[in-house]
Amino acid sequence: MTASTGDGHVRRVLIIVENLSVPFDRRVWQEATTLARAGYVVSVICPKGKQDNESYEELDGVHIYRHDMPVEARGIWVYLLEYSAALYHEFCLAERVRRERGFDVIHACNPPDLIFLLGAWHKLWRRTLFVFDHHDINPELFEAKFGHRGPFYWLLRWAERLTFATANISIATNESYRKIAIERGRMKPEDVFVVRSGPNLARVRVQPPSPEFKRGRAFLVGYVGVIGQQEGIDLLLEAVRHIVHDLKRTDIQFVIIGGGPALEEIRELALTLKVADYVEFAGRVADNVLLAALNTADVCVNPDRVNAMNDKSTMNKIMEYMALGKPIVQFELTEGRVSAQNASLYAKANDPVDFAEKILELLADPERRSRLGAFGRERVESELCWDREEPKLLAAYETLFSRVRRSGHRPLA
Numbered sequence: 001m002t003a004s005t006g007d008g009h010v011r012r013v014l015i016i017v018e019n020l021s022v023p024f025d026r027r028v029w030q031e032a033t034t035l036a037r038a039g040y041v042v043s044v045i046c047p048k049g050k051q052d053n054e055s056y057e058e059l060d061g062v063h064i065y066r067h068d069m070p071v072e073a074r075g076i077w078v079y080l081l082e083y084s085a086a087l088y089h090e091f092c093l094a095e096r097v098r099r100e101r102g103f104d105v106i107h108a109c110n111p112p113d114l115i116f117l118l119g120a121w122h123k124l125w126r127r128t129l130f131v132f133d134h135h136d137i138n139p140e141l142f143e144a145k146f147g148h149r150g151p152f153y154w155l156l157r158w159a160e161r162l163t164f165a166t167a168n169i170s171i172a173t174n175e176s177y178r179k180i181a182i183e184r185g186r187m188k189p190e191d192v193f194v195v196r197s198g199p200n201l202a203r204v205r206v207q208p209p210s211p212e213f214k215r216g217r218a219f220l221v222g223y224v225g226v227i228g229q230q231e232g233i234d235l236l237l238e239a240v241r242h243i244v245h246d247l248k249r250t251d252i253q254f255v256i257i258g259g260g261p262a263l264e265e266i267r268e269l270a271l272t273l274k275v276a277d278y279v280e281f282a283g284r285v286a287d288n289v290l291l292a293a294l295n296t297a298d299v300c301v302n303p304d305r306v307n308a309m310n311d312k313s314t315m316n317k318i319m320e321y322m323a324l325g326k327p328i329v330q331f332e333l334t335e336g337r338v339s340a341q342n343a344s345l346y347a348k349a350n351d352p353v354d355f356a357e358k359i360l361e362l363l364a365d366p367e368r369r370s371r372l373g374a375f376g377r378e379r380v381e382s383e384l385c386w387d388r389e390e391p392k393l394l395a396a397y398e399t400l401f402s403r404v405r406r407s408g409h410r411p412l413a
Contacts, residue, residue, distance in 0.1 A: 003039035003397075011401060012041040014094065014103035016115050018086045021049030022064055026316060027135070027173075027197040028109055029062075034390045035397070036061040043097045045090055050284070063101065065093045083112045090118055098126075105400070107131040113138050113159040116166040123166065129400060132167035134177050140309035144230040161185065169400050171195050171393070174335050176312035193396035197316050198386040203287065204323040206377075209296035215280070218251040219363050222297030222326075224290060225317045227260035230310065232303035232331070234269055238352035239303070239359065241273040247356075252278065252363065255293050259284040294324050298369065299362045302330035306349040314339055319384055322376030327369045329358045339384070343376030 003011040013035055015028060022044050023029035036042045043063040048055075055066050067089035069082060097103060106128055108115035119130035139156040143149055164170060164185030170192045172178040181192045214220045227233055233256065243249045256266075256279060263281065270276040282293065294300060300321040304310040311334045318339045321328050328344035330336050337346065345362065347355040362369050382388075 010041055012101060012103045013043070013105045013107055014097055015042065015044045015107040015109065016090055016118065017044070017046045017109040018083070018115070019111050020046070021052050021066065022046045023059060024049050030200055030386050031133070031393060032062045033060050034393055038394055041101055043101065043103060045093045045097070047086065065097065067093060083114055087114055087117065090115065094118060094122070103128065105129045105131055107133055109133045109135050110163070111136050111138050111141065113156060113163045116159070116163040120166045129168045129404070130166050131400065132163050132170045134170055134172050134181060137177065137180060137309060137312060140307070140312070141230070144307045144309040169193060169396060171396060173197055174314045174338065176335055193392060195392045195396065196314060196384060196389050197319065198384045198389045199319045199323040199380060200386045201323060201381070204320050205291060206324055207291060207295050210292040211296065213253070213255055213293050213296045215253045217253040219253065220297045221252060221254045221359060222257070222294050222300045223255070223303070224257040224294060224320065225315070227256070227258050227263040227266055229262055230305065230307065232305040233262070233266045235305060235350060235352045235355065236301060236303040237266070237269055237273055237275060237279065239356035240275045240278060242353050242356040243360065244275055244278055249360070254279045255282055255297070256280070257282045257285055257290055257293060294321070294326065297326060299359055300326040300328050301359065302328060302336065303355065304331065304333065304336070306331050306333060311335065319380060323380045323385065325373035325377040327362050327372035328376070329355060329362065331355070340376065341379065343372050343379065
């Protein structure tokens with residue numbers, strides 16, 4: 001099957017993502033392969049990950065162009081260096097894609113909110129369409145990372161506004177983001193489509209546990225995600241300290257899966273809190289290792305601290321825990337509750353002691369763990385998995401191209 005604009009012109013999409021490599025970025029990869037299966041010609045520009053050697057490869061019908069990155073950002077000025085380098089590579093690689101197979105749509109995935117510059121250039125000079133796939137609310141993300149607003153916060157608000165102004169349509173990951181697109185981005189409601197980051201059940205599979213992850217202990221508590229300043233891993237380690245040293249529980253092993261800019265800092269904190277013997281930092285691992293660990297976990301956790309960013313964001317880890325039928329402990333966050341509902345217990349905001357107590361509540365009650373896990377699995381299967389979201393993505397694109405046909409506009413990139 002080939003997707004066309006109705007006049008025989010094959011639809012071509014260029015997806016740009018800067019903060020993760022593809023196919024490691026699960027949302028972007030699911031979107032890319034969904035469009036490719038629907039007959040679109042799909043190209044992706046992304047940075048190289050540590051596991052990537054190829055600057056170009058074709059996987060599952062998707063053409064992937066990767067570029068080098070100078071640093072892994074930590075401070076404000078280093079972020080600017082990273083984003084400037086990425087933007088340069090994106091402009092260069094977009095020209096290569098245009099020559100080799102062309103594109104009618106630039107599908108921009110933030111952060112950062114600077115890809116609109118590339119979108120605006122091609123929209124103006126080549127009549128290319130621009131789709132904004134809103135992954136993170138960057139002004140709130142800046143505030144969460146650096147603890148203040150200031151000039152850079154308002155520059156991000158300005159860039160966000162220009163991104164929405166450039167977009168023909170916007171794709172939001174949840175209703176909170178949709179509201180931001182309409183109110184702060186001033187987009188028309190009919191131009192904003194909600195496409196959640198649902199797990200692919202062909203990948204996130206329930207399988208037998210692997211007892212070696214428990215390291216000889218009775219229970220395993222699992223976490224998967226980025227290790228950054230706003231993810232609250234420090235609060236999780238404080239909860240572990242309370243469990244091990246205050247409550248004298250030495251029968252619980254913790255596994256933290258993922259990498260990120262704060263990984264070494266968090267490892268040092270585990271040593272400082274004297275919990276390193278109870279916490280395994282697995283780093284970024286292959287899917288089979290990740291699934292083996294999470295399938296072994298008795299409880300899975302999301303320690304994202306309560307702030308404006310996390311309160312409005314849908315976390316992929318929550319959906320993956322639910323897909324595996326795991327009971328969850330997290331802090332009280334609006335979108336976290338929207339996603340998990342009765343699959344989770346909710347601790348007091350940023351309170352590691354209450355977080356620890358919620359973990360112990362579940363470990364003490366296998367029947368309750370089973371009930372919460374079954375609720376989450378059923379909710380993913382019936383409402384939240386990627387199979388349920390695919391039609392929404394394709395409908396957004398169909399709306400976009402139907403407007404092109406009605407207007408007589410023909411992309412020329």
